[in-house]
Amino acid sequence: MFNQFILKQPKQLKIKLKEPFLDQKPGTSGLRKSSKQFEVPNYLESFIESIFQTLPNVKGGTLILGGDGRYGNLRAIQIIIRIAAAHGVTRIITTLNGILSTPAASNLIREKQAIGGIILSASHNPGGKNGDFGIKLNGSNGGPANEMLTNEIYNCSKNLKEYKIIDKVEISLNTKATFSIGDLNVEVIDGVDDYLSLMQAIFDFDQIRSLINDQFPIAFDALNAVTGPYAKRLLEELIGSPSGTVRNAIPKEDFGGIHPDPNLTYAHELADALLNGSDYSFGAACDGDGDRNMILGQKCFVNPSDSLAVLAANAELIPAYRNGLLGVARSMPTSSAVDVVAKKLGINCYETPTGWKYFGNLLDAGKITICGEESFGTGSNHIREKDGLWAVLFWLQILSVKRCSVLDLMLDHWSTFGRNYYSRHDYESISLEKANELYQRLELILPTLSNQPFAGQNVCSADNFSYTDPIDSSIAKNQGLRIILDDASRVIVRLSGTGTQGATLRIYYEKFEPANGNLNQDPQQVLASLINAMDELGEITKRTGMDSPTVIT
Ligand code: VG1
Numbered sequence: 001m002f003n004q005f006i007l008k009q010p011k012q013l014k015i016k017l018k019e020p021f022l023d024q025k026p027g028t029s030g031l032r033k034s035s036k037q038f039e040v041p042n043y044l045e046s047f048i049e050s051i052f053q054t055l056p057n058v059k060g061g062t063l064i065l066g067g068d069g070r071y072g073n074l075r076a077i078q079i080i081i082r083i084a085a086a087h088g089v090t091r092i093i094t095t096l097n098g099i100l101s102t103p104a105a106s107n108l109i110r111e112k113q114a115i116g117g118i119i120l121s122a123s124h125n126p127g128g129k130n131g132d133f134g135i136k137l138n139g140s141n142g143g144p145a146n147e148m149l150t151n152e153i154y155n156c157s158k159n160l161k162e163y164k165i166i167d168k169v170e171i172s173l174n175t176k177a178t179f180s181i182g183d184l185n186v187e188v189i190d191g192v193d194d195y196l197s198l199m200q201a202i203f204d205f206d207q208i209r210s211l212i213n214d215q216f217p218i219a220f221d222a223l224n225a226v227t228g229p230y231a232k233r234l235l236e237e238l239i240g241s242p243s244g245t246v247r248n249a250i251p252k253e254d255f256g257g258i259h260p261d262p263n264l265t266y267a268h269e270l271a272d273a274l275l276n277g278s279d280y281s282f283g284a285a286c287d288g289d290g291d292r293n294m295i296l297g298q299k300c301f302v303n304p305s306d307s308l309a310v311l312a313a314n315a316e317l318i319p320a321y322r323n324g325l326l327g328v329a330r331s332m333p334t335s336s337a338v339d340v341v342a343k344k345l346g347i348n349c350y351e352t353p354t355g356w357k358y359f360g361n362l363l364d365a366g367k368i369t370i371c372g373e374e375s376f377g378t379g380s381n382h383i384r385e386k387d388g389l390w391a392v393l394f395w396l397q398i399l400s401v402k403r404c405s406v407l408d409l410m411l412d413h414w415s416t417f418g419r420n421y422y423s424r425h426d427y428e429s430i431s432l433e434k435a436n437e438l439y440q441r442l443e444l445i446l447p448t449l450s451n452q453p454f455a456g457q458n459v460c461s462a463d464n465f466s467y468t469d470p471i472d473s474s475i476a477k478n479q480g481l482r483i484i485l486d487d488a489s490r491v492i493v494r495l496s497g498t499g500t501q502g503a504t505l506r507i508y509y510e511k512f513e514p515a516n517g518n519l520n521q522d523p524q525q526v527l528a529s530l531i532n533a534m535d536e537l538g539e540i541t542k543r544t545g546m547d548s549p550t551v552i553t
Pocket residue numbers: 028029122123124287291292331354355356373374375377495496497498499506
């Protein structure tokens with residue numbers, strides 16, 4: 001048994017607020033702001049108070065609490081415990097040093113039948129005193145809080161006059177222990193253990209181990225963020241890849257100055273090594289909170305949309321999915337590569353708005369088994385979040401059966417299903433005003449585009465994507481502008497909901513090449529006519545003042 005500490009009966013305090021604090025509705029994944037903003041007195045507290053006033057079953061409930069280790073995590077954990085205690089939560093499960101990845105948190109919420117979880121992370125945004133901080137709230141199914149709940153929290157916060165908190169207590173997160181504070185029990189557990197068991201229930205580790213033993217060197221970059229301790233145990237201890245396989249394995253408060261975003265720009269060290277033909281047969285990286293993944297092979301970058309399609313096409317090689325898939329889903333801007341696989345498998349493919357919460361209803365209703373987004377996120381019905389290391393293990397399991405290079409696997413996939421050439425162009429930190437003007441202008445033009453020429457073709461349809469949830473019939477409007485051409489090529493335009501500086505404009509391009517076509521071309525070249533046509537139509541260069549995007553995926 002762990003150490004048990006009984007702390008003195010706490011005093012209840014009520015702190016009056018001079019003004020309501022929240023100037024913005026929490027976005028696609030919670031509230032994200034600069035670390036400095038979260039340090040403004042009563043800012044964090046007010047948001048947490050609004051959560052506990054809104055979340056169902058708080059009194060007597062169990063809460064999961066942890067984060068990605070970034071600056072601000074430890075302070076937030078102490079404050080959240082005190083506010084939770086004042087609201088009658090009776091059990092909080094938190095983790096050693098507060099380290100808990102988003103997928104591991106989702107798993108714990110489900111396993112411990114919690115009322116929800118609070119994950120302290122701004123995901124792939126940089127951390128540290130001058131970086132970003134964030135709070136994600138997940139509900140009792142383990143997935144991101146739905147729109148209704150976040151709206152209620154926002155409305156509550158706008159009228160907040162005071163918050164409840166107990167007197168200062170200090171919970172040590174250095175060792176496994178339990179603390180009783182009045183009616184509240186706080187358990188400090190190892191945040192890796194339960195996640196490890198879950199992965200062992202899904203994959204055949206012996207098989208993956210035999211691949212690694214047969215001269216299949218792999219490298220994983222945790223980018224000084226949360227996945228380090230998880231990857232060490234999974235890849236080095238369980239699978240037996242040599243020590244050092246996991247780079248940047250110790251979570252740091254500022255991620256060592258790295259931008260913990262697993263893409264070709266921000267995880268370029270590992271990407272350069274693999275793409276320049278180093279000895280590694282496989283490379284992968286995860287983001288700050290461990291829900292995203294990037295997959296690389298020798299001289300091969302796997303586009304996340306293709307990754308989703310490959311997982312779906314090979315799911316039966318994984319013990320947990322041996323009996324096939326119920327269905328699949330992708331977010332609207334994600335390429336249609338997985339649709340092609342679904343058609344061949346004879347299963348449904350759902351198209352949802354951006355953000356993991358929309359998959360939750362489909363997963364809960366048993367409509368889908370696997371889902372994903374173009375933004376390096378893939379996952380399944382094992383939890384209700386995207387899961388970076390799960391995707392890495394999935395890929396390794398496929399490769400341990402196929403025994404081929406990542407590039408050969410991709411070429412083989414495309415020559416079966418055809419290739420959806422795809423790219424996302426991000427224009428970061430443009431002024432809010434310019435971005436809104438660009439977007440609104442484009443939206444006004446859309447209705448005039450039908451049957452007009454675009455990139456040497458004809459526009460089949462142009463609209464602003466709207467989604468009706470097939471389970472609860474809720475409607476999500478304004479989810480992104482789409483231009484679809486006669487040959488099913490697509491150009492999509494969205495404004496990001498997760499940035500904290502100015503606005504980020506995302507443009508997504510897709511063009512299908514059939515299985516007997518030219519499958520090994522540079523996507524930027526294949527998509528050039530779409531890119532140029534969009535630049536002209538949307539006046540992208542002129543209005544952003546940028547000659548090229550900040551990040552190209
Ligand atoms: C981005 C991605 C989206 C993802 C979201 C949260 O949102 O595009 O696909 O669900 O981040 O991911 P946006 O609005 O900036 O495009 V994470 O890793 O922060 O939980």
